[in-house]
Amino acid sequence: MATVHFLYRSVRSKAKLEVRLQHTHKTFENITNYIWTAKTQIEVTENFWTKQRKVKSKGNIDISNEQTRVNNLCNALDNFILECFNTTTPEAITKNWLQTQIDHYYSPPIEKLLEIIPVNLIDYFDYYIKHKENRPTDVLIRKIIVVRRKLERLEKYRKKQILIKDINKQFKNEFQNYCDNEKYSRLTTQRDFAEIKTICLDARSKGIETSLELDKLSFKREKATNIYLTIDELQKIENIEKSKLADYLENARDWLLISCFTAQRISDFMRFTADMIRIEDGQNFIEFTQVKTDKIMTVPLHPKVIEILSKRNGNFPKAISSQKYNDYIKLVCEIAELTQEVYGSKLTETAPESGIFRKETKMFRKCDLASSHIGRRSFATNFYTKIPTTLLKNITGHTTEAMLLNYLGKSNKDLAKETHKYF
Template identity: 50%
Template sequence: MATINFLYRSTKEQAPLNIRLLFRCEGVDYVYGAKTLLKVDKEYWEKYHDQKRPKTIEIANRQREVNAEINDIQNFVLNAFEKALPSEIDKVWLQTKIDSYYNREPDKVRIPQGLIQFVDYYIQEKGNDITPSTVKKLNVVKHKLERYEKEKKVTLLISEINEQFKNNFIAYCTKENYAIGTVQRDLVFIKTFCNYAYEKGLEVDRNLSKLRIKVKKEIKHPYLSLLELEQIEKAELSDSLSNVRDWLIISCYTGQRISDFMNFNTSMIRVENGKSLLEFRQKKTNKLMTIPVLPKVMEVLEKRGGEFPNKISDQKYNDYLKEVCKKAKINQEIEGSKKTEIGANSGKYRKDEGVYEKWELVSSHIGRRSFATNFYGKIPTSHLIFMTGHTTERMFLEYIGKSTKDTALELFNYF
């Protein structure tokens, strides 16, 4: 039976570890050494690597990383040792095996096993397949996990993401006043990371599929009815709020996200057979879209001399949009959630569920949702999906909050 040790043999402040293979054959002891590529700091190796209870999360993280690499190298060498003849094993054999270790599946060697580090790896690997807005969401989850690790004084490994982690994470998020819907979304992202890690050959918990929670009460997202839109059109507003209202009308009759409609300009419009078409590429999906310029949108353009309204920032649009709807008396009380500061001058905001006047809950996305909801059942669903850019009908129906029961009941209208 062979034994493996790792040693720091350099006088430098940072250097690769040496591996030492020890075994006995026919009463004779053999010791061979070789160099690895696993670099560590001398101070870390001598003072902190063997600490049973590291005092900082940085040291704990480093211990996890180094031990994971050490175990991987050790298993690789011992597996090779079991298959080799004693006469083959010498210093050259050991160094050759170490070289083989680093040359085998190089991608697998560099894949981080820590969950937080894996988020960065995932973002890098996906590259242009994910949008900047998605990257932003992933980093929000990562920072939340960093705060979780710091409070719990743990290091999260991909292989340890399981039911127990889920329960602990939910408890932490509940204490921090995160809405259950937010926690559910975070767990979906975490599960995505783990599934991708599994595809890359990392070990994951076999009960990973249970990493989900049921939301007992679903908060419906608000939309503006056609009557409410008419009410908004008739409201007396200042020039700046009128500019926002016009963008709202455009969004409600194009079904596009703010990242797209706020960038509309007249160069995107072309006329075919007397019909005006708007052609653009969706920022989120990178999908090339060609949609009709509907009469309500054309009215806005004609009112503005053929031009789109003045472009404003997303934040200002969201703020002014609430003011527009408030002045138009869009004050029906509905259930919903909005961001509120959890403590005076805390700088921490969480979604607070309750009953609010509708104007308090409107945001830039209400135009897209209003378009899909208002015209569902009036326009063929396939045409609506074409306009919104949803990939499947199921996704579209979920987006507007239609269940299979709703669809079944609506079928009676045709019989």
């Protein structure tokens, strides 16, 4: 694991930043920590770096522009250094190695300048992951790879290479027909095509030819079926008699309640530990970094979460795999008698023992639709209008109120009805 930091280490009022690379090298015998520094071409003033770099600009366009410029330069070099580090053996990393990489960054060798940018779509997916300005998260990489593999299957089926310039209305229809035949849900097809369009727009920014129809390509948005647990249903889950729950189901039940009162994804809440809790002015908070967004979060702990921790001597339940969690909470909801038929989607096998699963949308028992995401949606839905959206989005981690409202599926008509309550 390596980290990159930028430093202002000059007595002059304006100077070029230094970069510091820290990494740990583990061997069978010991663990060694290394720190290397080198010079960059990023020039800033001492006043900006020490006083203005992290402050809110408050309408000062000059400071805002400088923050954007420096952040972009630092992020791009940061990504480049880490990319070089990840393709180099630890023994080769030295101060001279670091300075050489930075020099190559600003003045690429001839062979780098001649690197060919792919014009076929599938190969460009790999190029996109490698060269994206902001290093993609593991979650985004997995998402991209899923779409890439689907395109590989389509290319094999059509027996013709998919070129970036050919992503037009005709291809959109072809992609839709292929996904329909493969029994993918329309929502999945819509999301995958949006990813394809993003990749093509990136290719256009690199000078690759794209279709004149690309900008206007889109699918009619299909609403997702939003299944959540109401406050009354959460109370039923909480009140399940202890004798009806085996230890592993009680463990899963407590995680389910925690997720419904913290609004976090399973990749985050299943990592919760007692040492992440901070108490300030008698109030309990949990601090962590979201896996998907890399965003630092501070979430207030609801009294229901405090109750669960209290009965467990201040500890969170035992962590389990996402697969087991999804299986167990279905059983928990069934024991809580949440068996009413509701309209929703779940993965079902296309044919017995086929091993191929697709989302099917129809009436199911509510307990059978419970999955790891139900907690996040339950919190957002149950506390919408009870907590101002400006505060609610800070708990869910949505960047804007518009994103939160879209997540909740709120239309202009829904918002108008909510506003009417204040007249």
